[in-house]
Amino acid sequence: MIQSNYFTDNSDLVLQVEQIANWNEIVKEVEDGFRDAKTYESSKDDHFAMAPANTKDAIDYYYSVLDSLGELMGKEVAPRSAEMDKIGLKYDNGKVVYPDAQNYLYNLMRESGLMPIGFSRKYGGLRLPVSMGSIIIEIAARADSAFCLAFGNVNVAEIVERYGSDEMRDAWIPKFASGEISCAMALTEPNYGSDLPNVQTRAVKDEKGVWRITGAKRFITHAAGYIDAPCAILTLARTGSPTSGARGLSFFLVEAKDVHIAGIEKKMGLHCSPTCEVVYENSPGLLIGEEGFGLVKYSMGMMNSARVTIAAQSVGVAQAAYAEGKKYAAERIQFGKPIKDIPAVAKMLDRMERELAAMRCVVFEAGRCVDMYIWRKEHFKHEGLSEKEAKADEQIKKWEKLADLFTPLSKYYASEQCVKVAYDAVQIHGGSGFTEDYDVARIYRDARILTIYEGTSQLQVVAAIGGVAAGMAPNGFLREYFETELKTFTQSAELKKVFEEFDKVAQLYRSIEESRIKAEHAWETVESAARYILGLLMERSAAKLKGEQKSERLDLCRDFNIDSLAIIAGNLVKLEFARAKDSVKA
Ligand SMILES: Cc1cc2nc3c(=O)[nH]c(=O)nc-3n(C[C@H](O)[C@H](O)[C@H](O)COP(=O)(O)OP(=O)(O)OC[C@H]3O[C@@H](n4cnc5c(N)ncnc54)[C@H](O)[C@@H]3O)c2cc1C
DSSP states (O other), rough: OOOTTTTTTTTHHHHHHIIIIHHHHHHHHTTTTTTHHHHHHHHHHHHGGOOSSSSHHHHHHHHHHHHHHHIIIIIIIHHHHHHHHHHHHEEETTTEEEOOOHHHHHHHHHTTTSSSOOOOGGOOOOOOOOOHHHHHHHHHHOHHHHHHHHHHHHHHHHHHHSSSOOHHHHHHHHHHHTTTSSEEEEBBBBBBBSSSGOOOOEEEEETTEEEEEEEEEEEEEEEEEEBBBEEEEEEEEEEEETTTTTEEEEEEEEEGGEEEEEEEOOOOOOOTTTTEEEEEEEEEEEEEESSTOOIIIIHHHHHHHHHHHHHHHHHHHHHHHHHHHHHHHHHHTTEEEEGSSSHHHHHHHEEEEHHHHHHHHHHHHHHHHHHHHHHHHHHHTTTTTHHHHHHHHHHHHHHHHHHHHHHHHHHHHHHHHHHHHHHHHHHHGGGGGGGTTTTHHHHHHGGGGGGGTSHHHHHHHHHHHHHHHHHTSSHHHHHHHHHHHHTTTTTOOHHHHHHHHHHHHHHHHHHHHHHHHHHHTTTHHHHHHHHHHHHHHHHHHHHHHHHHHHHHHHHHHHHHHHHHHHHHHHHHHHHHEEEEHHHHHO
16 A cells, blocks of 8 residues: 555645635634633633634644544555455454454554544543545545445444433443444445335333343444444334334443444454454343434434444545556556556556545535534534524525435445446556555455445435425425525536536426326436536536646646536436336326
């Protein structure tokens, strides 16, 4: 693997952070009147010592976090990634044994204090916005996608901070934030993966009022604990009748010592991430929040941040693939020249570069949408206002709706593209790419899961299609969003054309009556929406740049939009046939 600072060596990411991102609006929401800095001034409580006192402080702090992380990931983790993958994990009687290097790196990461991304400062967290978290995950995933899950998993415990009781928060969050305890999210069961509303693990209260959980969960990352940190398994279980559906499900915190880890999976990739089978037998659990809200409120409430995390992981893995492909293409000589100068290879590299830039834009935008409503909701809570009042707030309504569309759309798009970028990176390596001598084989294997976990691409399309269809109605929220954003830059003729073609696809989709035909064409419709949205975000980003940087980015935009026109033209043909089939049925 390339060894360097994985933040500062990545010119596109640096552009995103330094020039493209609008941190002002995000910092305003996250810091909420720089409340934590004021607390520090009055109390001198060390927990708040790093709280920024103004926007510039916050941005400088973000930069220093990314610089330190880039150093740690690029110079400590990346050089050990291949070795850890080769050694893999050993499972012995409920215990997982990790490669020594992973022990060393986990300790380094805990010491760095960079792990607790979104927790509150009073509990030892960094209180970083989701959009910053996405960059952190990207940098970590580029170094090692399996190791990166240590970040992702501990941060799922934010569900406890957001929805747990004060007592639960005080007892658990500082331990999650310090890395003393690890965290797992246990939703999937052998018979229920995508079909979460039907999970059957049971929770019943015993005579002493303790919840007892019985059932089995499958594919649970880190449930056995991570390195030397025992695990708190956040478990979705049924408190209602077996047929009570989503509203009969509640969330529990269950300690790993109270369950049996029946085994870990032997997997295609992510060799150093334990994927566990968990058996609960009257295991005691602490109820998180209220009964019946486990899936419909708590899981769903965290879903947008979780999807951004996997989308960001996809950008990181794709960045690793691109960097390795580019390096190899510069070194490998065929027909008397480096293969990067052969048009067919250059074409692959160019496509990888523009897809990566576009993925980064949409993942950041998804994070922005989440940041623009979650911190404001927290502000309402802090001010003692009700959830109903928060829901009625225009800003919250607008951004939550956008986040509900942008997060599944970015998870679907970034993970699918990551697999394609990794595929091309192997192709560029020729036969060497098929050996384990080069990093691309591991990167390719690790990429494959991204379109599957945290909801498959098909399920992301199911989650996004309603927003695309409603958003593209005559006064739909997506049209409004486009109009607002298009006022900030002058769009190209190509982008205008992409919109016209996408709009045709969207209107055809909207006009289909038969639900099966609609479901069959949701993919093409969401893909067309993604191509337009990414094109728009790319051109918006170009408008923030100057000189050579701007003209280089506009070149990427033009080629991206041409690809989009070709893709949407194919989708249009399919939608026209679908519409005709629908008319015959009607
Ligand atoms: C390495 C790894 C780590 C994981 N970590 C965790 C974890 O920490 N916690 C956790 O709870 N789970 C975890 N999972 C589980 C993961 O989230 C599920 O595998 C995933 O959600 C898909 O569920 P499934 O495997 O049961 O597939 P299924 O639901 O059986 O799906 C099979 C196929 O049918 C399609 N399909 C199913 N329903 C629909 C539908 N309604 N519309 C369209 N297509 C549909 C799917 O897209 C897929 O192509 C992990 C899995 C792996 C492999």
